[in-house]
Amino acid sequence: xxxxxxAAAAMAAAAALTLSACGGGGESGxxxGxxxGxxxxxxxxxxxxxxxxxxxGFDEGGSYTGFDVDVAKYVAGELGYTEDQIxxxxxxxxxRENMLANEQVDMIFATxxxxxxxxxxxxxxxxxxxxxxxLLVPADSDISGPEDLEGKNLxxxxxxxxxxxxxxxxxxxxxxxxPGYAECVSVMASGAIDAVTTDDIILxxxxxxxxxxxxxxxxxxxSEERYGVGLTKxxxxxxxxxxxxxxxxxxxxxxxxxxxxxxxxxxxxNAELNPPTPDDCA
Amino acid sequence: MEDYLSLLxxxxxxxxxxxxxxxxxxxxxxxFLLGTLLALMRISxxxxxxxxxxxYVNVFRNTPLTIILAFGxxxxxxxxxxxxxxxxxxxxxxxxILGLAIYHAAFVCEAIRSGVNTVPLGQAEAARAxxxxxxxxxxxxxxxxxxxGAIAPLGNVLIALIKNSTVAAAGSVxxxxxxVMKEMIEFRSDVIYPIFFTFAIGFVILVIPIGLLTTxxxxxxxxxx
Numbered sequence: 001x002x003x004x005x006x007a008a009a010a011m012a013a014a015a016a017l018t019l020s021a022c023g024g025g026g027e028s029g030x031x032x033g034x035x036x037g038x039x040x041x042x043x044x045x046x047x048x049x050x051x052x053x054x055x056x057g058f059d060e061g062g063s064y065t066g067f068d069v070d071v072a073k074y075v076a077g078e079l080g081y082t083e084d085q086i087x088x089x090x091x092x093x094x095x096r097e098n099m100l101a102n103e104q105v106d107m108i109f110a111t112x113x114x115x116x117x118x119x120x121x122x123x124x125x126x127x128x129x130x131x132x133x134x135l136l137v138p139a140d141s142d143i144s145g146p147e148d149l150e151g152k153n154l155x156x157x158x159x160x161x162x163x164x165x166x167x168x169x170x171x172x173x174x175x176x177x178x179p180g181y182a183e184c185v186s187v188m189a190s191g192a193i194d195a196v197t198t199d200d201i202i203l204x205x206x207x208x209x210x211x212x213x214x215x216x217x218x219x220x221x222x223s224e225e226r227y228g229v230g231l232t233k234x235x236x237x238x239x240x241x242x243x244x245x246x247x248x249x250x251x252x253x254x255x256x257x258x259x260x261x262x263x264x265x266x267x268x269x270n271a272e273l274n275p276p277t278p279d280d281c282a
Numbered sequence: 283m284e285d286y287l288s289l290l291x292x293x294x295x296x297x298x299x300x301x302x303x304x305x306x307x308x309x310x311x312x313x314f315l316l317g318t319l320l321a322l323m324r325i326s327x328x329x330x331x332x333x334x335x336x337x338y339v340n341v342f343r344n345t346p347l348t349i350i351l352a353f354g355x356x357x358x359x360x361x362x363x364x365x366x367x368x369x370x371x372x373x374x375x376x377x378x379i380l381g382l383a384i385y386h387a388a389f390v391c392e393a394i395r396s397g398v399n400t401v402p403l404g405q406a407e408a409a410r411a412x413x414x415x416x417x418x419x420x421x422x423x424x425x426x427x428x429x430x431g432a433i434a435p436l437g438n439v440l441i442a443l444i445k446n447s448t449v450a451a452a453g454s455v456x457x458x459x460x461x462v463m464k465e466m467i468e469f470r471s472d473v474i475y476p477i478f479f480t481f482a483i484g485f486v487i488l489v490i491p492i493g494l495l496t497t498x499x500x501x502x503x504x505x506x507x
Binding site: 093094096097098117118120121122153158159160161163164174175176177178179183186187190192193 | 352355356359360361363369370371374451452454456461462463464465467468469470471472474
């Protein structure tokens with residue numbers, strides 16, 4: 001009898017704790033979503049970024065840095081949100097379309113290339129940057145482009161566009177696929193692989209962040225990746241975001257963000273294509 | 283629908299499943315051999331072997347498979363330059379099999395030990411009484427009965443192994459199902475649900491017959507007592 005009573009008391013206590021936790025959450029949620037009309041007011045905006053790409057979108061123990069993050073902050077500012085009102089959400093490549101379709105995020109700045117198949121499920125503003133697939137190699141390597149990779153070991157991310165392109169167009173390359181670029185870079189540092197491939201700006205960020213060994217971006221791009229701002233299908237934000245991107249480029253803040261985030265790396269973005277002009281909104 | 287069918291032409295889904303089946307068969311074979319050895323160690327009368335077997339099982343059963351396979355790539359291949367073939371992809375495929383086998387051997391060992399527990403103690407005593415030492419007793423009397431009692435749990439290990447073979451992606455086996463699925467989703471986000479269900483159903487088709495077969499066999503072959 002006594003044990004039953006104790007158990008009941010414990011359960012009641014647990015239930016009370018759970019309930020109060022729910023109440024707390026609900027309250028703060030209510031505060032956040034209180035305002036309806038007006039210029040953003042007390043609302044927050046949820047922006048999807050990568051957390052694992054130094055120089056672009058990177059989680060440094062709760063503060064977020066990178067070029068994507070800076071552009072996102074600028075655009076959000078133009079839309080009437082202060083930095084405190086931005087809620088950063090991690091959006092890995094495979095989840096981006098779903099996160100937009102389920103309205104878990106309002107916009108995505110995550111090295112998100114504009115493609116026709118993606119346009120069938122999401123809308124894009126931008127592009128705000130045009131990258132190209134390139135190679136990252138040890139500083140003393142004589143690889144100067146994908147043609148030199150025959151029989152060499154190349155690393156990229158599992159299932160990525162970059163990996164697929166290599167498989168299709170350069171079948172003589174030994175491609176290894178890893179879950180992330182950090183793994184690729186660490187193995188390249190030990191000499192087991194000869195090059196890492198993905199978009200040039202991502203490689204530049206990795207080179208800037210590399211702790212062991214010196215790497216260089218080859219600078220011989222062989223694709224065109226137009227980074228756009230992912231939006232929910234039918235979103236009305238597109239033209240405002242495009243205006244913000246144009247303003248950012250005109251003001252020089254775009255150039256500045258790029259410089260700040262890729263400091264110390266021998267990398268120049270393709271000057272013929274950058275800075276880009278945003279597409280018309282559909 | 284047409285979109286979806288064109289996808290199956292473009293991507294080698296069946297080939298990807300075949301890679302997982304190969305991973306499963308090889309890893310299944312090696313883990314079965316290693317697991318049997320471990321089970322023998324655990325039931326042997328030698329204390330140090332018992333200890334070693336138990337240590338192996340506890341270490342590998344409690345280490346996430348992803349970490350074992352990532353270690354195969356990052357540690358064995360990446361840092362130590364360990365290879366199992368001159369061809370890089372064959373080598374990584376074999377290292378992945380090694381990782382899968384090492385991990386599942388711990389579960390095979392426990393499955394066989396559960397089979398050993400179905401063999402009455404009197405059988406071992408009788409084997410000793412007619413003058414058999416440990417190895418002949420195990421080989422002739424205990425293990426044959428134990429395997430028949432262990433079919434159902436071994437089937438579960440095999441089912442887990444099939445599904446776990448997708449983790450080989452962490453060991454850079456780039457042509458298996460989870461990698462191909464990621465690739466398809468990356469390029470064809472417009473048909474993301476059909477892609478997902480294709481792979482989910484593929485695994486169901488692989489797994490259900492094994493479940494039915496082992497359940498049937500475990501009833502049919504169990505030693506009636």
